Amino acid sequence: MFNQFHEFAKYLMNTYDMEKYDYKNLLPKTPIDLNADDISKIRLGNAYQAIKYIIYHENQNGLGTVDLLGNKININNNTFEDHHIIAKARTKQNKKSIFYSIANIAVLDRTVNQVDIKDKNIHQYMAEIQNVKSNFNFILDHNLLSHYDSSLDEQEIILKRADKISKLINGYFS
Secondary structure, three states: OOOHHHHHHHHHHHHOOHHOOOHHHOOOOOOOOOOOOHOOOOOHHHHHHHHHHHHHHHOOOOOOOEEOOOOOOOOOOOOEEEEOOOHHHHOOOOOHHHHHOOEEEEEEEEEHHHHHHHOOHHHHHHHHHHHHOOOOOHHHHHHOOOOOOOOOHHHHHHHHHHHHHHHHHHHHHO
16 A cells, blocks of 8 residues: 555656646555554655645645644745654654654744744643644644643654544545
């Protein structure tokens, strides 16, 4: 199943203007069945871009419409960039770890990412966001994060997100 998804990802990346083509007619005939472990292994490349496309362009199940601060996302706007939920500087792990996967990436305003959040511990910046945003759980849902639990360690947070991403992607193809 992963290979079929990868082939579809290559198709998406090679399409000149994805919005102009009805690529759903070209979807694999057998269901895609990715699990959290599959998602945790996806790094930069075609599959990564395809998942990001499905979340933020297709807004599958109405998700992926706001960033971690609740700002409406326009992925084509150059003010948004990939944000490592668990900062790379904090992980100090090899590039094969879950922290380098799509499961650890969300879209965020560039300035907020580089200046406000930067390398903060997730528990610190989640607490800050929670204190100022009344729609905190809505924001978490739209970024495929479980309802915030400060007792979870960083790996548990990302593994739960990998599971949510796998379910979203599998649902997209069903």
